[in-house]
Amino acid sequence: MESCWLEGEGQEEEEDMEEDWSAPVDGREAQDQHHSPALARSTVSFSSPDGPSVASDGASSASSSSAEGTGIMTRMELNTFKAGMEGLDKEKINKIIMEASKGSRFYENELRKEKQMAGRISAMMDRLASITPQQQQEALLQVDKMVEDLVEGRDLSRTIVHLDMDAFYAAVEMRDNPALRDKPMAVGGIGMLSTSNYLARKYGVRAAMPGFIGKKLCPDLVIVPTNFDKYRTVSSQVRDVLRQYDPYFAPMSLDEAYMDLTEYLELRKSLPEEERTFYAHTEECFMSKENAAVDNQKKEDMLGETQASVKVPELSVNSTTNIDDEDGSLEKSKVTPCHDDNVSSPCCGTEELPETCEQIAKDVKEKEKPEGHDCETMGCEKVVFGCDAEEVVREIRFRIQQRTYLTASAGIAPNMMLAKVCSDQNKPNGQFYIPSDCEAIMDFIKDLPVRKVCGIGKVMAQQLNALGITTCTHLYEQRAVLSLLFSPISSSHLLRVALGLGATRIERESERKSMSVERTFSELSKPSELYRKCWELCEALAKDLQDEGLKGRTVTIKLKTVNFEVKQRGQTVPRAVSSMNEIYDVAEELLKMEIQQCQPQPLRLRLMGSSAKRRKQEKPPTKTTTLDRFFL
DNA sequence: GGCCGAAGGACCC
DNA sequence: CTCCAGGGTCCTTCGGCG
The missing domain is CATH 3.30.70.270 (Reverse transcriptase/Diguanylate cyclase domain)
Structure with missing residues (x-):
């Protein structure tokens, strides 16, 4: 049971999920000018007020917002990046996928998201164009200070x-x-x-x-x-x-x-x-x-x-x-205290320490033998x-x-x-x-497509793509610009990736933070049906919570309309709850507001969910009366 | 300004 | 002919509040 959270039915390994992002950028092309396309661009755009044209060029190549046609819908195509994709007819496959999807509500929604993405990218390109060389210089200085620290703290x-x-x-x-x-x-x-x-x-x-x-x-x-x-x-x-x-x-x-x-x-x-x-x-x-x-x-x-x-x-x-x-x-890798990587001590858990490795090894080895x-x-x-x-x-x-x-x-x-x-x-x-050793790492990182890195998904990859970044080398070259365009958290993550850094201590299992139940169904729109569904979900959730002896302070419902639009409504309550009634009271209220909101129109849903979340996390491990291990 | 809660997303499997 | 999940975590943005 201590392994509770990991029982979450995993999706499945390597699979790239649906996605794709079908790198429209041909690697070579990127390489030629990869010196610093973004840099060059922004410099150009800065020195000439017309700059944006150059920049927007990059953006549009990455995600043409022009309707229909070929380029669009990069989000539905097949990801050819992964292994096991040799010698298959991508063209044909994508065509089939397209034909199967075209015109569906799902497809329309994807189109919508695609446009939204394009908008974000072009906003980013605008920001890029407005960056002055000085700003860039400063940013570079600052980033390089971080690089220094990061590299010094590298734990091999x-x-x-x-x-x-x-x-x-x-x-x-x-x-x-x-x-x-x-x-x-x-x-x-x-x-x-x-x-x-x-x-x-x-x-x-x-x-x-x-x-x-x-x-x-x-x-x-x-x-x-x-x-x-x-x-x-x-x-x-x-x-x-x-x-x-x-x-x-x-x-x-x-x-x-x-x-x-x-x-x-x-x-x-x-x-x-x-x-x-x-x-x-x-x-x-x-x-x-x-x-x-x-x-x-x-x-x-x-x-x-x-x-x-x-x-x-x-x-x-x-x-x-x-x-x-x-x-x-x-010894070259003198053991550094690795201050950056997560500081959790892997070996300090006082939990059920299963004897020593040797003992276990023997035990199991026996078991393996017929x-x-x-x-x-x-x-x-x-x-x-x-x-x-x-x-x-x-x-x-x-x-x-x-x-x-x-x-x-x-x-x-x-x-x-x-x-x-x-x-x-x-x-x-x-x-x-x-x-x-550093050399081996850098050698590996050099041509590594950013998309392969865990945490860089379709969207981030596309944004980077617009900046001419497809590999980790590019990531490093563009570190200054990235620090200006992305949040501190994102850009430092990207920087660490560029340096081949990652967590060196495996976190001990952490407590779960939320629990949820959601279901897809064929369209429901009658309020009575919606409440009924909500009831069922809350019932299931309450059961799950109780099975694990947990409570939640924030109850949220999730709604997905027949057009695939997702909404979440939540409310935190004074005392953590886990019972069916307590949860449903909140959920029903939230649902009611949504139904009323679109009033004359019915609320037409294809999915509903219900979840209970723990609140933030108490700053100091509050010694509040050995508080029950509940969500607070 | 900082923290919190809400809502929306990105990402992962 | 229909037909695109469900379980999580974390980040970002924004408005309210003291």
Whole structure:
């Protein structure tokens, strides 16, 4: 239960979600003038009052606000950036997506948002044009001071891993139903797909795509309903493995997690070979294996498939003996106190400290072995893993695969931001390592598309794009301008990205801040129906809250009109609430106001939600009477 | 000016 | 022929208030 919040049904890994932003900018072109397009532009625009024309040029290329036509609707197209997109007909796919969407209310709303975005960008370009060279100089000076601090505070002492299950939900379904293995399939419903297998991706079917469009792209697409209980089970098996390498690992969803291997790697150095030895189980092994729960039919089929992929992740198991001790000698990265990165101490939680890593490791290793099974005599392939980070991660992936028959990808780097990007690098069933030295980091960062960075989404990417920024190098080159155009928080985040910096301490699970329930339905507009729906939602929410023993001080309702416009209305109450009645009282009132607001017209909704949020956070951990762990 | 609450979004899975 | 989720977190902007 301590893992509560992470049970939030994750969407699904790498998937880029629907989006796209379909980089209209051709990389090369950007590179040619990437010296500082924005800089040049603003200088030009400054020296010549006409400047804007130059600037607006850049803006319009990034997001033509001209109606219809080709350029617009960049938000609906397919993101070709991600892995597994080789050799597929983007043109054709986008055409199909377009045709399926055109004219729908959804599409109209997207159009609206697109225009709004264009407006924001052009406002930004105007601001850019009004920046004087002096301002820029000053900004640069200031930013470079920050750069200095940031670089000085760089902490290369940690080894962070981001682990990501490959096409998780889809992989689980394929594992359990062999009939699906050679078919393009996706998990979800006709309304929305959570993820798709790699075969389906070839057709352009991706996560966060509505099922009916998936069907259009790939008429043979098999859509399997989600089965979260199953994914949760598998997920916990994976977590069992991860825990042994970092008891404080942080699951981000059912299918991905961050780990800090620093401590473990230290310990690993003195781990005898037998402790690093595993066996690739063969069919016979499985016959007696724990998975007895699975019916035989499935099991057999599973094995057939598994054999093929059971091989050790990545290359040579034998090259493993390279116990690179050279690694321990990197004193160049003097351990700095890393003041910038989050200061949470990973190892201070007094919670259930699961003994030591060694103990856990032994325990679980036993568990992984089929009962009463002796690998030595059963002829299982013996695998010995080395002691460096890459070897350990291979071992982790190997064990995950042995345990779940599913593959995972991983990224290893000195901080979370990089690790996350890395895990995507060799996506299905691969891993990528960035050693802990500045040069390696910068080399990696250099051409990294900003869009790949976690936290830079469609919108930010498009804004940056308008400034001629597509890679992290550009990000650095434009640091002065960025500091002037974006908020301090945003620009410092961008700056850190540009420097290859990221959190080096994995936050201990934090308390949840809100809880919500929302539902999409076919149009409702009669007040009685709306109140009824509201009631149901509040009921569900109250139950969820009570199940976790939580209360909320702010009750909000969320409404989505049939035109996809989203509204939220909230009210904070004097005392935290959790009961059905208390919540509904507030929600009903809020809903009533909305219904009245559009009075003669009916309020036509396609979705309604209800949520309870905790209030800010008390400044000092107020020692208010060991206050119940409620939202205040 | 600073903090808070409300509303709207961006982003992530 | 219809048909685009649901669970979160965090940031930004704005108006009110003391």
